[in-house]
Amino acid sequence: MTRLTPFLAACATRGLQAVLVAVIVGIVSFAMMQALPGDAAYRIAAGRYGYDMMDAAAAEAVRIELGLDRPWALQLLDWLGALAQFDLGRSLVYGTSVIDEIATQLGYSLLLALGAVVASLLIAIPVGIAAGLNPGGWVDRVSLGLSIFLRAIPAFALGVVLVLVFAVQLRLLPVAGFRGVAHLILPSLTLGLGLAAVSNRVVRDAVAEAMAAEWRLFARTKGLSARVTVLRHVLRNASLPVVTYVGVQMAYLIEGVVIVETVFAWPGIGHALVHAIFARDIAMVQGTALTLGLIYVALNLLIDLACRGIDPRGSSA
């Protein structure tokens, strides 16, 4: 019971934050899209008709059709009014419902993000612990070198190399697409390796530090049981920065996947957002940004709760 109250309080705070984030993100992304130089009608027409068919006449037709010459305040009010009725409008480029489009792509995006985090944790935690238990040892050195190398390779290059090895040479996995669990592995691994490159160092540092601290306390104790206790304490203390760090990574991940989505022809929200920004598809940008903002809030809630569970003393709302 006593544990439940702070839980509910955290949920309520985050719920309020969610509504705020939704409105603010919508308004800010609208303002940013308005502030971008260049004529929106031209960009939207370009996105719709392609370079073979797009011209000034098409841009003017788009301007009239979408009422882009109306005052911007009016356009924003329209969006907010529709939002109050849970309507995100229609994509200015494709004419499809924004909610439908996001609903389809978000599912794939979440799947990929989840795959990436799982892959990164599967790699980072064992490697980080092994390196942290013996700072300066060969595991530490090798993992540092690999981490730096992985971090210095852009995701697209890593992706094509993985495809070459696992899909073309070994024929174990498909190259691109999204039809089977097999399709999820390579993009998840590409993203996961990039994430693990940093997070294994975070784990390593946390473990090394906790070890040093614990050994000071337990220096006089000997025997196996002490070792197990130490390890348990160490892991508990080390997991806090790791969870926090994974939280930051997740936020980058959700939109950072755009490159991996493009390389692996994966239908995701990052890709959709980039296209929408370039094509000035304001309805789509607002809808996507809002959704990402909400997910971010939900994610923060999860991290808060996780931190609370691990270490009640250092957590916060």
Added chain:
Amino acid sequence: MIQRICAAAIGALLTLSQPALASDNKAVTVAAPWEVASYDPAVSGFAIQKLQIMENLVDADETGSLRPGLATAWTASEDGLTWTFSLREGVTFHDGSPFGAEAAASALTRAWKQPGVLSKAPVTGIAAEGGALVITLERAFAALPALLAHATTIVPSPSSLDPEGNPKALIGTGPFKVEAFTPPQSLDLVRNEAYWGTLPKIEAASYLAAGRAETRALLAESGDADIVFTLDPSGYARLGNVETVETVAVPIPRVVTLKVNAAHPFFADPRARRALSLAINRAGIAAAITRFPEAAADQLFPPALNDWHNATLPALSHDIAQAKALLAELGWTSGEDGILTRGDERFSILLRTFPDRPELPLIAAALQDMWKEIGVELDVSVANYSEIPAGHQDGSLHVGLYARNYGLTPDPVGTVLQDFGTGGGDWGAMGWENAEVAEALAAIAATADAEARAAKIARVTRILHDELPLIPIVWYQHTVSIAKGLENVVIDPLQRSYGLSAVSWSE
């Protein structure tokens, strides 16, 4: 909303756990760069048409000759102002509803009211009359049937639109119907068993939009995709050595060209444009960047455009000395840093191009280096392609680099007229007008008489070649890789169809 997302996530999981469609030997997977995100023919018509989901009233073969599609015959009235299209009978849409003149008229009216080829034609009315489709014109326009073969004039079923008139489904009359659609990445197709023409040999096909050329080359190499369109030069070269695929390059009527603002004081004189052209090492660009050495454009219209390619024209050449001499004639002298100056003007210009075709920024970088040699300083802006028409409209464009498709419709006269007719065009001449060209093009558009057209076309191409309102650089090749074992793959140079209805697996 939450429910929908959960449903979508579960849906995604379910599709993920299904066995891959590719394991079914009969399905053919096509990979190409173009994403399909809309149900609207005006936006996604190119992919819908290529995948043979919807059809046109008028079809065209690989040589560009028109043949009956959903219309069996067409005739123009004596004065050329009224066209009557007789429609095929007994055709049904994928949902079982019948195809008829009403459906054709409403589809074409919708296309006409939107930006596209029909809105630019002198059309005054589209109507269904006595089971036939009648189009009335303001003035004679011989290329009208060719426009009805264009991707934006395909015929969706009336049930594809929601009550507000927004397209919401992909239902057509073609040999393939849509089974699953995951915008923007993929489309799964099955054979339309009720198709009016010859039934396709394959039972199913799927389309995967892979935006990166590297991905497409890997898809082809691994066998995950059977037919892969638009390979990058490096991938094409590499796939040539892969045993499981065959590579094909077909010349297409698309040309990389420079649009020069002839109203700008630097480029007003044709000699200035000729100098810029002379400084371009087309052979180098064709050999190193696009890697089809024979496709260096020595005139605007490529040989693939039979009627418009003029073999009698002298080839555009590469001659730095002559280029420098021409610029010196125009009063330009070399400044201290090697850049030309004239009075207080400095020959420093901005080129606008876009990254959607990956070779364009590379060619822009090559031009930067080549023009530096004749003392022209070129700044390159790689941005959205709408910057080029926008710069045309407000007059701020210096030079624009892009790829122009003269094979949009089987008869290119509509496109050429837009580009070089009175007032020039967003993707054509800028600040340049030639009464003789405009007159000749209008005459070509109005007649179907081959001989009369040929004489006028020869004249137009000659003037364009001498005056260079557009400076051509290279012609395009359509590159395709085909899995061995796949038969009867026809590569359409007009890029109207992937030819899936004809392909089959060898035994």
Added chain:
Amino acid sequence: MTNAGQGAGPLFGLGAARLTGLSLLALLGICAVIGPDLVGQDPAKQALLNARQPSSAAHLLGTDHLGRDMAARLLSGAQLSLSLAALSVLTAGIPGTLAGIAAAWFGGWTDRLIGSLADAILALPGLLLVLMLAAISPGSWWALYAGISLTLWVEYFRYTRQRARIVLSSPAVEASRLLGLSPGHIIRRHILPEIGPGLLTVAAFGAATAVTAVAALGFVSVGVRPPTAEWGVMMTELLPYWREAPFLILQPVICLVITVLALHLSVGGLHRR
């Protein structure tokens, strides 16, 4: 076992690693400053018919897809990439760290305010931010720096805040605060030694992130105008040739690896506990 490395000659190990790191950094710096003159080739000069050549006497590291000298491009890219890396670490790291300490120190409203700001930045599409800034002055470098820093500072902030809270709640620090020791003293004596090492790890990787971020932006066609040479831009440009000429794309990657490794070694990254 586990603490054996601490006793057996850590001083020497630390010294050697640091020395290597610092001399590598110095070498990179020298290359960036005088390198372009050293090679004596114009990094923008093309030779289209001599493209994608392997190493030769005329072109020590070969030529790129437009026949430009790779060595000259890498060196002229070093200037841009190193300053980008350094600047992004400074402009994101210093405000991020200070904000993190402030949030932990004051708690309450300050904490909530800065925390919300960081959340808001993370919740907004980062690409939109970078695009905005890039659009304000097209083709300029400062816009890219600013955009990248604006999204990177949150990482420093979160890390610092989280660690500093733990340090501040420790008995020793609480005693110091009760004794009325100056904040500067507490930060110097307690917080920095505690969070410094971890922060340096974040910073060294942050430098790599900044350069690969430029590559990622190039991948979605946002960034610098040709013919600028920068490592991230070069990675994007050379990707299409990764099969036929893998040595080309590897070169900027290796340059970046050396830079990050040097950063790591010079801050004593490997021997830290």
